[in-house]
Amino acid sequence: MQIEPSKRFRVKLEIIFDYIAKDKLLAAKKFKKELFQKIEDIPNFPYKYRKSFYFDDDNIRDMIFKKYTIVYEVDLESNQILILDVFNRDRLD
Numbered sequence: 001m002q003i004e005p006s007k008r009f010r011v012k013l014e015i016i017f018d019y020i021a022k023d024k025l026l027a028a029k030k031f032k033k034e035l036f037q038k039i040e041d042i043p044n045f046p047y048k049y050r051k052s053f054y055f056d057d058d059n060i061r062d063m064i065f066k067k068y069t070i071v072y073e074v075d076l077e078s079n080q081i082l083i084l085d086v087f088n089r090d091r092l093d
Contacts, residue, residue: 001043001074005083009070012086016068035065039072042081046074064089 005013013032021028042048042063052060052071063070071085 001046001079001081003039003043003081003083006085009083009086016086016088031066035068035070038063038065039070039083042072046081060084 013035017028017032020031047061049061049063051058052062054060054062054071057073059074059076061072061074063072067089068086069089070083073082073084075082
């Protein structure tokens, strides 16, 4: 399965990265690296994470990473994982 990050995900991840980097650049880089490692593992078991709390669709899942929720969609027809969004679970934006 191919992983396809949405524009929304990419923009919001950069905002999160910049926010973390204000205090510690190395922590921001580590956060991003570890997040992408988890995302790259999704195709191995795409339904591993819970059905999304935010959508009524079994193919949309919520992966929790640290205090962030990463929402992704499993599209079996196109053999893709679409990374839809990332946000702080404590502050819905």
